[in-house]
Amino acid sequence: MTDHGHGHDHSRDHGRHERDHDHHHGGRTAWWHRLTHAAVPHSHDSRAKVDPALESSRQGLRALWLSLVGLGITALAQAVIVVLSGSVALLGDTLHNVADALTAVPLGIAFLVGRRAATRAYTYGYGRAEDLAGIIIVAVIAASAVAAAGTAVVRLLHPAEVTHLPWVAAAGLVGFLGNELVAQYRIRVGRRIGSAALVADGLHARTDGYTSLAVLAAAGGAALGWRWADPVVGVVIAVAITFVLRDAAREVYRRLMDAVDPDLVDQAESALRAVDGVQDVAAVRLRWIGHRLHAEAELVVDAKLSLLAAHEIAADAEHQLTHAVPRLATATVHTDPDSHPGGHHHTALSHRRRAPSR
Template sequence: MPHSHDPADAIDDAMRAHTEGVRALKISLAIMLATALTQAAVVALSGSVALLADTVHNFSDTLTAVPLWIAFALSRRVATRRYPYGLSRAEDLAGLFIVLMIALSAVVAASESIQRLFDPRSVSNLGWVIAAGVVGFAGNEIVAIYRIRVGRRIGSAALVADGVHARADGFTSLAVVVGGIGVLLGFPIADAIVGLLISIMIGVLLIGTVRSVGLRLLDGIEPELVDRAEHVLAHTARVDAVERVRLRWVGHRLRGDAIVSTRATTLIDADRLAIEAEHAVKQAMPNVDEMTVRVRSART
């Protein structure tokens, strides 16, 4: 299909991105819920604090998909005079909720683990505990692959980050397996120690998530995106120099503006150049919804 620069095509791209993003959230939520419920059943049978820590974390990960889903729904609201850019920034609020849930899961896991260190309890059904850890890893990895793949396709940094988060969580599930093996080998406090290690790993993940959410809240942008837009503009016909490029995330979509200089001799030529430059950026970066290009004369 030939590429079109009609504004309707940009709307279609945004709607397709929204639909794919919501589908990814629905499917991954179902997978993570099934994984967490399976692990919870084994926790009830075994009393493993390491598995409890991992289960609580997986439940929190399941819940974090809900505000992101709501944010995707709000992004479809029509812009108004009060909200002229729409409600796509609701995705940043969802990010704050995700940060709080990760922090809460780390606190719960750590408190339970410390309690078990001072008040050890026997862990039964170790085979099931190890199996549940493997299930946790498999569920997180499936979700990670799916979210990252869809996130990259639609240009959603939040969905990609959520996928990377799920992948890291899968390795905490493997820690449960290590704890279960430690108990089998005669180290009864291995379960509680691994629970603490999981809490620390969750805290490390929290640091990365805070940085990512903070970048969006402060209108930050990945420098490589600006570099790409500058490269496209610089290679647009009749553009002599790129004076400025600005981009900002609005949810999982991009808006921006630029100033370029040219030796075009008429206002009509300058207007055509601005349109061509805007279309070139949108074609090279499909997640850009709006790009306003201002043309200045390069004549001295």
């Protein structure tokens, strides 16, 4: 049996990757390659793993800070109109936009912390900081929902006239445009670098944009003399924020519970089964740590193979896995002989080796 652990970042050009491995098939003979490959753990150039990770963090940080500025300007403009008009619906939307802007802070810190190298204590690195930031984001969204709902209820109990209605309507439109631009930018960058947290934050901003459109309805109702329209729309916005809260909390929960898209598992299994020499795939496990994936696989191979041959199959399997699964940072591949497939044989094998000889 062979344990085979590898780390590989596939975000660099495949051609460059092949050039890095030309020595496997070029000037050196095959026997020299096999000998050195067995003696030295298979690993790609550390720069090929670190540089793309740092670059993805830079792109994520850039997206966060630019969207923070955009949403900050939007919220500031809306806040001025809130003070002049007294619109509760616009206040709720402004609070939501402020909360959305502030989510850039914990996410930005998480990206910075996640760039730190792994240590003896944190052997998987600090990518989980993104999940912790997700918890903070959920808390901020919850606080904005409570504030918006509380203000709307007070206004329902104590109605007040809303003034500067054209400006209120304009502020709602500005809120929609600002959020939609930020949403498109965050989602695009998040998908490019593989950050689910950034994509979720972009979807959150898009939902904020639609709640901003509700402010137009509040302004229209107030223009018709319906004093109740503004606080009612404020309650509707608070309910909309609650739905966003539910979705955000579900995403954070799934990350904390190491949930992945089943399609990714199917891709990994298909790639492993296609590797020459693999008889079966006993298990595949994937987990997100920050915006990078990590994989573990158990393969079944011919029991008559030499240790070197089994190792070469594991090396090939790891290589193919990193090409098949996007944003896979590391893969650990374990091979079992077909005479003892599966982890349930390991305890018996250990006891047999340690049993006193007779």
